[in-house]
Each structure stands twice: as structure tokens, then as C-alpha cells.
Amino acid sequence: MIKIENIKKSFGDKDVLKGISGTFQKGKPNLIIGSSGTGKSVLLKCIVGLIKPDDGFVYYKHNEFTHASRDLKTEIRREIGMLFQGGALFDSKTVEENVMFPLNVLTTMPEDEKLDRVNFCLKRVGLENQNKKMPSEVSGGMKKRVGIARAIVNDSNYLFCDEPNSGLDPQTSILIDELIAEITEEYETTTVVVTHDMNSVLGIGENIMFLYEGHKLWEGNKNEIMDSGVKEFDDFVFANKVMRKLKKLD
């Protein structure tokens, strides 16, 4: 479980996060949603420590992360897997080397065990026998899968996904969402997904946090979307005609 308290972050005069609090549950996908520029990615980067918040606390289980010592931060980070928007695969390494990378650097596992683990993870994300391909040779959806395989290879307790569906077709997006949801349930990870894709929200949104202009305006699950009672949230969710019709039918 991850708990955040009163996270604030400004860049110059612009207050991006204005005191966000919340809890991300273990074993189910937690979604942070909102329009572009509302601070979703900044919040995610504050949680994983890529950006230091101006104020507030992030707790991994009972360990406070934001003000933790370097050693404790490193220890917590080694339990984190993250899928980046563009995949963030290492260009000069093959798919296999990319997935094996955390094992090479962070563990003393024997080579054959590492290879078994990599093959298991690649199979789990549906990429068997793609080991020797370079990142430039695989599609956008495959890059995301490799990114997921790399994120889970080290038995991560926490999985973070920054816009996992950006640049993907709707069908592949759904496959990636399902994969994230399955992995979350299977490995009991605490998964936080930043997205503005409504398919994801409706498909895997077990715990949804809606951000608007740096504030958390709504929190709930996919079944509660229809009756949020928050105008800004309704404007975001029911932005297109199809969704508005669905709302009326409901």
C-alpha cells in the first residue's frame, strides 16, 4: 500500500499540485486521471521520487519516502517497477538485455537463473522468442510489453505506469490494460496508473483519483462514475457524444 499526504509542488509561480492526499491499494489498479496539464505525471514523479515535492509525505507501507535517507530510498526503489510513457528502453540493448538489466545490476543471481526469469517475464507479457530484437525493431505496443516485463522482472512490489496507452490503438490499449490488471492481481502489487484514456478508466479503474487544476476532486471506482456529482469530473468523463448518450441512458 502507498499513502500520500498533502503533496504540494510548484514550478516557479505555477502551483501544479495543491495538497493531494490519498491511498493506493495493494492488488488492484489505482488510476490517477485528469485532463492534460492537471499534474498527474508530476504527482507520479513525486511518488517515485523523480521530483521532490515542496511539501507533503509519501509512505511505502510504513516508510516515509520523501524525506528518507539515501539508503532507505534506494532500498524502496529496488522494489519499484515503472513503465514509462515511451517505454524508456535502453536503445543499445536487446529486448532480453533490457529485461535482464535490473537483475544484472541489482542482484547476484546466476546467469541461467536470470535467463529463466527473463524468459518467464517475456512469456508472461506475450513476447516469447523476441529476446534478440532491438527496441528499434519492435512496435509501440511491444515496447510497452517489454517495459512491463522489465518492471516486474525483479519481483517488484510496486508498479507505476505513466500513460501506458499513449500512442497505441484502442485494441492494443485494452490488451495492455488487461495485462497490467492481471499482473497486479497475480503478483499482489500496488499498481498506480496515470492515464486519461477512458477505456482504461472503465476497464480497470478499481480505485480512481481524479485531479483537476492541482486538486483531487473525486475518488471512487468505475461503478461510481455515473453518479459522481462533480461537474468537472462529468465534463472530463462525458466529453464525447457517445459517453453523454450513455450517461442519459443510465
Place this chain on the structure above:
Amino acid sequence: METLGKYFIFLGSLFVNRETFKTYFKLTIDECVSVGIGSASLVSLVAFFMGAVTTIQTAYNLISPLIPDYVISLVVRDMTILELAPTIIGVIFAGKVGSSMASGLGTMRISEQIDALEVMGINSSSYLVLPKILACLLMYPMLVILAGLLAILGGHLAGVLTGVITPQEYIYGIRFEFNEYTVTFALIKSFVFAFLVSSISSFRGFYTTGGAVEVGQSSTAAVTQSVIAILLADYLLAQLLL
């Protein structure tokens, strides 16, 4: 001043929270191949012609019959060892290796590869930059030695083939009142220049923000600032050590 402070903090960050020796060893060897072997042909070519041109131009300027011909090779030797091999090759090294380091790290930054390392709990600056600096410190002095030898060889061939100096006089001049300290001085310079080029270029690349245009700007800034640093250090070292 802020940038200078950030640069020193960056240097400090290279030595904390490091990975295992084995990890760095492999990375450093890879970087040595890239930095050393990758630059050897360009350095050789430049050094050879630099020596040849220095010989011809020195001969062209020494027209007095009172000055013996072996002075030509003596001038070539001292110029090569003291200045041309460490400094001019340093400028070329900054252009080739420095720009490559800055653009490589800059691309890693904008494509979130550096963030990926940080999230894994790896000290990205140490993991990515320390092997580059170590490789430059190991390989650049060797490149300077190679450049010095090839420049003197180039001078020999050019002098002999054009008839401005005989082989015997050239060799005599090379050996005449040779001061070994000049080689020590050249090697000290080469270590300093290697450190400056690798650290400044890595710093510029590591803190790239934005997109492709900014990667290009970082690369240009890395070369410009490395060259300025080389020239300043060249003056300071000459003042202090000669």
C-alpha cells in the same frame, strides 16, 4: 556561478551510492573501446599531418644559414610534445568524444532512460558517467602518446621527402638536448584535459531538458565549454609546471 556549483555537486554525486566493482569494470572497458579505439584513426590522421605541416612550416621560416637544419626537428619535437599532441588533440577529442557523450546522455535523458535507472534505485550519474570519465582518463594519455609519435613520424617523412632535412639531421634534432620532463608535462596535461572533456560533456548531456533541439544545443555547449576549459587549463598548467 550556479552552473559551476551544480557541476561540482554533479561530480560529487558520481562517488556516492555506487554499484558493484564488476558492473563498473565492464562498463569502463566498453567505454575504453568506444573512446580509445573509436578515436584512434582520427587522432592518428590529424597527428601525422600536424607533424608534417609543422616540419615544412618551420623549415620555411628558418632561412638563415647560421641555423643548423636539425633545429627543424628539435622545434617539431618540442612543439609536438608540449603543445600540439596534448592540446590540439584535446580540442579534437572534445569535438569527437565530448559531443558524442553529451548527445548520448541527452538522448537518454529526454527519452526517460535516465529516469528509468533512477526509479530502479541506481545512481544514474555514477552508473553512466563514472565509466566514461575513467575511460577517458585511461585512454586519452595513450592517444596523446600515439599522436606525439605519429606527429614526429609525419614530420620525418615530410622533411625527408621534400628534402628540407636529411634523416640523420632529423633524428639528431629529435635527440638533441631532450628534456624528459616535457613528456611528463604532456601526460599531466592529458589527464587534466581528459577529465575536463569527459566531465563537462557528461554534465551538459546529463542535464539536458526538452527535446531533439536541446540535445543538439547540449552537444554544442559541451564542445565549446570543453575547448574553453582546455585552453584555460593549458595556460594555468604551463604557468604552474614549466
